[in-house]
Amino acid sequence: MIRDHIADLVTSAVDLAIADGLLPDIPFPEPDIERPKETEHGDYATSLPLRFARSAGKKPMEIAEIIVNTFAEDPIIFAPEVSNPGFLNFRLTTTWLQEQVEVISEKGENWADLNLGQGSKIQIEFVSANPTGPLHVGNGRGAAIGDTLAAVLTAAGYDVSREYYINDAGSQSAAFVETLYARYQQILGRDVALPENGYPGEYMIEIAQKMVENHGEGYLAELGMPPDVQFGEHGTSLMVEYIRNTLSAFGVQYDTWFSESTLYEEGVWDEVKGILGGSNQLIERENALWFTSSELGEDKDNVVIRSDGRPTYYASDIAYHFEKFAKRNFSRVIDVWGADHHGHVERLKIATNAVVGHECDLQVLLYQLVTLKRGDEIVRLSKRSGEIITLDELIEEVGSDAARFFFLLRSPNAQMEFDLELAVKKSNENPVYYIQYAHARMASILERAREDGRELLKGDVNLLQQAHELALIRQMLRLPEVIEQVAKTSEPHHLARYAIDFATAFHIFNDAFKQLGDPSMKVLTDDPELTAARLKLVSTARSVLARCLQLLGMSAPERM
RNA sequence: GCCCCCGUAGCUCAACCGGAUAGAGCGACGGACUUCUAAUCCGUAGGUUGCAGGUUCGAGUCCUGCCGGGGGUACCA
Numbered sequence: 001m002i003r004d005h006i007a008d009l010v011t012s013a014v015d016l017a018i019a020d021g022l023l024p025d026i027p028f029p030e031p032d033i034e035r036p037k038e039t040e041h042g043d044y045a046t047s048l049p050l051r052f053a054r055s056a057g058k059k060p061m062e063i064a065e066i067i068v069n070t071f072a073e074d075p076i077i078f079a080p081e082v083s084n085p086g087f088l089n090f091r092l093t094t095t096w097l098q099e100q101v102e103v104i105s106e107k108g109e110n111w112a113d114l115n116l117g118q119g120s121k122i123q124i125e126f127v128s129a130n131p132t133g134p135l136h137v138g139n140g141r142g143a144a145i146g147d148t149l150a151a152v153l154t155a156a157g158y159d160v161s162r163e164y165y166i167n168d169a170g171s172q173s174a175a176f177v178e179t180l181y182a183r184y185q186q187i188l189g190r191d192v193a194l195p196e197n198g199y200p201g202e203y204m205i206e207i208a209q210k211m212v213e214n215h216g217e218g219y220l221a222e223l224g225m226p227p228d229v230q231f232g233e234h235g236t237s238l239m240v241e242y243i244r245n246t247l248s249a250f251g252v253q254y255d256t257w258f259s260e261s262t263l264y265e266e267g268v269w270d271e272v273k274g275i276l277g278g279s280n281q282l283i284e285r286e287n288a289l290w291f292t293s294s295e296l297g298e299d300k301d302n303v304v305i306r307s308d309g310r311p312t313y314y315a316s317d318i319a320y321h322f323e324k325f326a327k328r329n330f331s332r333v334i335d336v337w338g339a340d341h342h343g344h345v346e347r348l349k350i351a352t353n354a355v356v357g358h359e360c361d362l363q364v365l366l367y368q369l370v371t372l373k374r375g376d377e378i379v380r381l382s383k384r385s386g387e388i389i390t391l392d393e394l395i396e397e398v399g400s401d402a403a404r405f406f407f408l409l410r411s412p413n414a415q416m417e418f419d420l421e422l423a424v425k426k427s428n429e430n431p432v433y434y435i436q437y438a439h440a441r442m443a444s445i446l447e448r449a450r451e452d453g454r455e456l457l458k459g460d461v462n463l464l465q466q467a468h469e470l471a472l473i474r475q476m477l478r479l480p481e482v483i484e485q486v487a488k489t490s491e492p493h494h495l496a497r498y499a500i501d502f503a504t505a506f507h508i509f510n511d512a513f514k515q516l517g518d519p520s521m522k523v524l525t526d527d528p529e530l531t532a533a534r535l536k537l538v539s540t541a542r543s544v545l546a547r548c549l550q551l552l553g554m555s556a557p558e559r560m
Numbered sequence: 561g562c563c564c565c566c567g568u569a570g571c572u573c574a575a576c577c578g579g580a581u582a583g584a585g586c587g588a589c590g591g592a593c594u595u596c597u598a599a600u601c602c603g604u605a606g607g608u609u610g611c612a613g614g615u616u617c618g619a620g621u622c623c624u625g626c627c628g629g630g631g632g633u634a635c636c637a
Contacts, residue, residue: 030577032577034576034577034579035576036579036580037575037579037580037581037582037583038580038581040580041580045579045580047578047579047580047618050579050617050618051579051617053617054616054617060617083580084580085579085580085617085618086617087579087580129637130637132637167637170636170637171636171637172636172637173637175636197636286635287635288635290635299562299563299633300633302635303634303635304635305635306635307635308635310635312634312635312636312637313636313637338631339564339565339630339631339632340631340632340637341631341632341637342563342564342565342631342632342633343563343564343631343632343633344632344637345564346563366564366565368565368566368630368631369630369631371630409572409573409574409585410572410573410574411573411574413564413565413566414565414566414573414574415565415566415629415630415631416572416573417572419572422572422586431584431585431586433599434585434599434600436599437597437599437600438600440597440599441596441597441600444596444597445596448596449596481576482576485576488576489576493573493574494574494576497574497575497584500584500585501584504584507600507601508600508601510596510600510601511592511595511598511600511601511602512601513595513596514592514593514595514598514600514601514602515592515601515602517592522595522596523596524596538596559597560597560599
């Protein structure tokens with residue numbers, strides 16, 4: 001990557017200056033290469049002279065001058081310019097920029113891919129909402145973040161596995177089954193009440209109806225008696241099916257749907273209990289079994305087996321993460337959770353390390369909750385209250401692309417407000433169309449060129465010299481850096497922001513002829529050589545934007 | 561009480577490891593269609609980055625204290 005290249009050049013220059021006795025022979029700061037905000041400050045910059053000034057005992061500007069003088073000649077970047085109060089600004093050579101069009105066009109769609117992960121196995125678990133009701137808008141945020149993060153990490157060279165954890169063993173699941181059975185009986189004419197802590201939502205009637213359609217009265221037990229366990233299993237799998245369909249409509253496909261129940265059926269929990277018991281980390285108190293997490297720095301111990309003998313979700317989660325690291329050997333695991341689970345993070349990490357026996361690379365990515373508004377009215381997100389805004393409804397109203405982009409545009413740790421009225425009413429103002437329109441315009445130009453019988457990839461890139469052409473090339477070159485940034489920070493919103501910047505660069509490029517009133521600025525002109533060069537640029541830019549949209553999980557329309 | 565996230569333009573949000581004149585979109589105002597689709601472009605206005613200190617060459621970013629919003633602090637998940 002260019003940044004590393006520049007850092008190397010700076011390091012060499014400083015080394016040379018030290019060897020020549022121009023700078024003192026002491027350790028110097030890392031030459032951090034950043035992207036300046038102001039274009040006047042070049043393509044890249046470093047503040048190394050400022051940070052080196054104190055220990056070197058010289059003025060920043062003086063150090064900057066010395067580095068410029070010892071800077072090696074390079075085909076990619078010009079010698080740096082010194083700028084007050086002590087920055088070094090770097091500019092890419094035009095020749096190299098032009099060549100990149102050739103390079104990108106040859107490497108194709110995966111041009112920006114990296115090898116940061118070196119093929120290591122990484123799992124991303126996201127959404128994992130209880131199968132007790134339809135996904136709501138908040139789950140959509142987790143879905144968009146998790147899925148795009150997975151896509152970017154794949155592009156960054158990791159062997160990524162997407163996973164959904166089905167909580168089908170806990171008390172919420174039991175409440176779901178009880179409610180479903182009550183609805184089932186009601187449909188079949190029995191006068192029974194819904195359970196107190198059940199799920200009153202309308203969707204339960206639909207699922208119960210489906211159970212009747214599929215199985216008739218087959219699951220009806222004696223009045224007052226619970227149904228066969230298969231009733232619950234079938235009901236839950238129907239619910240999971242709904243969830244799977246919603247996510248599929250949202251563009252999310254999982255590699256694994258992992259059932260919590262199997263942790264008990266296949267003895268994983270027993271194994272975990274054995275390990276923790278063997279190291280005296282479990283204690284019986286008040287008829288319950290506790291994990292002595294306070295011994296490991298937690299505020300308190302936590303119950304793993306309730307006094308009635310049922311395991312808590314904490315027990316499940318320990319077993320589950322033991323399974324991820326010790327059984328399936330993921331070298332790294334990322335759990336994407338809503339911020340309301342924050343209190344669970346530390347104790348899960350502690351327990352996982354304790355049971356696996358070494359420090360595990362477990363990262364929990366928290367995203368802040370989505371507040372729903374309808375005008376001025378705040379809508380509470382809760383499956384229990386019955387009234388929820390489902391992800392299905394959101395997709396229906398604004399479309400999958402717009403919904404995804406809306407979520408991806410925000411940093412995970414920013415709370416976001418979602419005004420449903422606005423989302424519907426102003427859907428055409430969603431920036432998603434701005435980006436997709438850029439792609440459609442490129443496709444349209446290329447289509448027209450093909451109709452004219454022009455070659456798209458034969459042009460001479462050295463003819464690309466206009467400021468707006470070079471600006472577009474510069475934007476393309478950012479993609480690998482953005483992929484690296486997202487992979488390192490687990491913050492997909494940088495990619496969404498980049499997509500907007502890229503679209504802007506293209507729109508400016510595309511409208512330059514109108515702005516300047518000069519038809520020779522168009523892509524398709526009377527000059528066949530220039531046209532060929534620009535077509536190659538547009539063709540390359542289109543593939544870069546398409547890749548970007550693909551990583552964001554959005555479509556890249558040919559026309560709009 | 562304690563722990564975590566947030567507070568930036570009228571609104572929704574950015575700002576890469578502490579960098580240069582804090583940026584976009586929407587909204588407001590004023591321009592550009594004889595088009596390669598104007599779902600676009602160009603321009604103007606809009607800020608004491610919640611408040612008060614501190615650290616340093618430099619703070620929206622780090623530290624301390626307050627104020628405000630959200631979440632957590634269960635034998636719910």
